[in-house]
Amino acid sequence: MTLSFAELKKNLKKDVTGFPAVKVAVLADSASQFITTAIKGYGIELGLNPEIYEADYNQVEQQVYDPASGLYVLQPGYVIIIQSTEHLLQNFYKQDNRAAFADEVIARVAGLYGTLSQRLKTQVIINTYIEINDQVFGSYAAKTPASFLYQLRKINLGLMDLAIQNTGLHITDLASLASVKGYENTFDTKMYINADMVFGIDFLPVIGRSIGQIIASTLGKSKKCLVLDLDNTLWGGIIGDDGMESIMIGALGMGKAFTELQRWCLELKNRGIILAVCSKNTVEIAQEPFISHPDMVLRLDDISVFVANWENKVDNIRHIQQVLNIGMDSMVFLDDNPFEREMVKTAIPELTVPSLPDDPADFMLFLRGLNLFDTASFTNDDKDRTAQYRQQAQRAALQNSFSNEADYLASLNMQSRVKSIDKFTLPRVAQLILRSNQFNLRTIRYTEADIASIAASPDYFTLTFTLEDRFGDNGLIAAIILKKADKNTLFIDTWIMSCRVLKRGVENFTLNQIVEVARANGFGKITGEYLPTAKNGIVKDHYQNLGFTQNNGIWELYTDNYTTQQTFITSK
Amino acid sequence: MDTEQILNQVNDIFKDVLENNDIILSAATTAADVEEWDSLNHIQLIVAIEKRFGIRFTTAEIYTWKNIGDMCTVIAQKLQK
Numbered sequence: 001m002t003l004s005f006a007e008l009k010k011n012l013k014k015d016v017t018g019f020p021a022v023k024v025a026v027l028a029d030s031a032s033q034f035i036t037t038a039i040k041g042y043g044i045e046l047g048l049n050p051e052i053y054e055a056d057y058n059q060v061e062q063q064v065y066d067p068a069s070g071l072y073v074l075q076p077g078y079v080i081i082i083q084s085t086e087h088l089l090q091n092f093y094k095q096d097n098r099a100a101f102a103d104e105v106i107a108r109v110a111g112l113y114g115t116l117s118q119r120l121k122t123q124v125i126i127n128t129y130i131e132i133n134d135q136v137f138g139s140y141a142a143k144t145p146a147s148f149l150y151q152l153r154k155i156n157l158g159l160m161d162l163a164i165q166n167t168g169l170h171i172t173d174l175a176s177l178a179s180v181k182g183y184e185n186t187f188d189t190k191m192y193i194n195a196d197m198v199f200g201i202d203f204l205p206v207i208g209r210s211i212g213q214i215i216a217s218t219l220g221k222s223k224k225c226l227v228l229d230l231d232n233t234l235w236g237g238i239i240g241d242d243g244m245e246s247i248m249i250g251a252l253g254m255g256k257a258f259t260e261l262q263r264w265c266l267e268l269k270n271r272g273i274i275l276a277v278c279s280k281n282t283v284e285i286a287q288e289p290f291i292s293h294p295d296m297v298l299r300l301d302d303i304s305v306f307v308a309n310w311e312n313k314v315d316n317i318r319h320i321q322q323v324l325n326i327g328m329d330s331m332v333f334l335d336d337n338p339f340e341r342e343m344v345k346t347a348i349p350e351l352t353v354p355s356l357p358d359d360p361a362d363f364m365l366f367l368r369g370l371n372l373f374d375t376a377s378f379t380n381d382d383k384d385r386t387a388q389y390r391q392q393a394q395r396a397a398l399q400n401s402f403s404n405e406a407d408y409l410a411s412l413n414m415q416s417r418v419k420s421i422d423k424f425t426l427p428r429v430a431q432l433i434l435r436s437n438q439f440n441l442r443t444i445r446y447t448e449a450d451i452a453s454i455a456a457s458p459d460y461f462t463l464t465f466t467l468e469d470r471f472g473d474n475g476l477i478a479a480i481i482l483k484k485a486d487k488n489t490l491f492i493d494t495w496i497m498s499c500r501v502l503k504r505g506v507e508n509f510t511l512n513q514i515v516e517v518a519r520a521n522g523f524g525k526i527t528g529e530y531l532p533t534a535k536n537g538i539v540k541d542h543y544q545n546l547g548f549t550q551n552n553g554i555w556e557l558y559t560d561n562y563t564t565q566q567t568f569i570t571s572k
Numbered sequence: 573m574d575t576e577q578i579l580n581q582v583n584d585i586f587k588d589v590l591e592n593n594d595i596i597l598s599a600a601t602t603a604a605d606v607e608e609w610d611s612l613n614h615i616q617l618i619v620a621i622e623k624r625f626g627i628r629f630t631t632a633e634i635y636t637w638k639n640i641g642d643m644c645t646v647i648a649q650k651l652q653k
Contacts, residue, residue, distance in 0.1 A: 006588070006589065006616075006620075010591070034615075188619065190629070193631055194615075194631060195611075197615065200619070
């Protein structure tokens, strides 16, 4: 599904009205005209409108270290540094102390990143080097620090370590992307010799896609859920016809292809991707392998929502989306049947529906190639997500047994731990700020570094909330940033909440806590603002519902005459 | 494939890469005659022609062409080999 370079070029002429604008600076040590085209073309493909500043040829250092350079005029949200193995090799040959080469390159990149993040509110994307052996040492290159190969691999690992230490530094891993097709297919000798272009026409879209996906994931456009068909997708054969003993999984027939797909799904689940099943089957028959087939990798516990019936898949996928309460554009649907795929794709264009290859042997190679599940962060909370969505389904069942909402909420025994942002909660808060689209009053996307400095600043108060109940622990589900607007006023700069805990009265509890902070610190007035986006309509009347009054677009609440909101949540 | 057919195919590639369906090439056409044919697009044209005909040009060959006719002659030679 990677587009061709010609198709990317055509994208540049598309109407991008309504696409969010992103300012991107491209700094490269080789000729970058085509790279820029690829990044812009893929950005548009992913629903973004990249405004690109392209630095002059091989001016990386000059641009970064000169505070008056064009880079700083643009104030880009993303700085992309593209470095070529060919230039690295030439620099390596000029170096006397070969064994120190990698350390020097890493120090140089750390210096570039440090300066950029100091002078700009920006995220930096840099590539790993495509790995080649210059064959000066032959195979012995893998056995000596004096070789280019050794130093290059050390640099690549060093770049990854640097990115681990700096949340604003991202890696477009050209090394692994190039290994899919091989160096000879990423590099065009004539383009290099004549134009100093180091990436061939067919590899440029791969780079553009990788960078586009990184940018999209830092903007919260990432996939959260994988919906799976069963027959001939998760196992070989038709369970309703063949019976459980005859489905291909494990050692039977081409079962290996399906086993490997299941293992991959399980890894995704453990990383925080929600798994759901959508199958045309009788539910008891469809669930049987998950319960008792010895070779199944996925078990019922791994599936958050299991839908098997004879209704059409469009309705079933809509049902799954409603239960999970996530956007269709964050869902992926895997089905071997082109007819079903087409029907679903036509009815729900926002859904990602990969055209699975006919031969199951090709599944994994194909799916890995798509890189569907890019993410800008990973926290411990992610691992527990499936359990949380399953608990959600249990709560829904309980709710049906109560005639009124208050009785239901009271029966949940909800407890919340309230504290300000600290180093333990910081990564999760950063993720919530990045990913929350619906319950998000102003949708200001702070980076982890921004939030750390806000938490340390005397001009702000911060609050975080966990929520647990009789069914389980939802982890950290809401965060508040309060800014001292003046001596008497606290402005609610950020109010975000995970949609997992909608309709539980968390808003009331949260407001009580905000008022407590205000009173304890001598503030008489609390103000808030709703900035509409395409996705946050559910909080349109948020402040009105909580008793704020509007004054010139700003919602106000006075702590003097505030009556504590009813809540069924107690502080832990 | 005769020279006429080669020229037609090259013409199609030019239309496609340069995104202009009005381009009509002849043996005498040079870069100066086609507005979109700049040095950047030239690289893309070469790659597209190599792919279409399944051939590889050498850097030296690319430097010797004065017009489309020269290019087609080299393509014809390579196809005969």
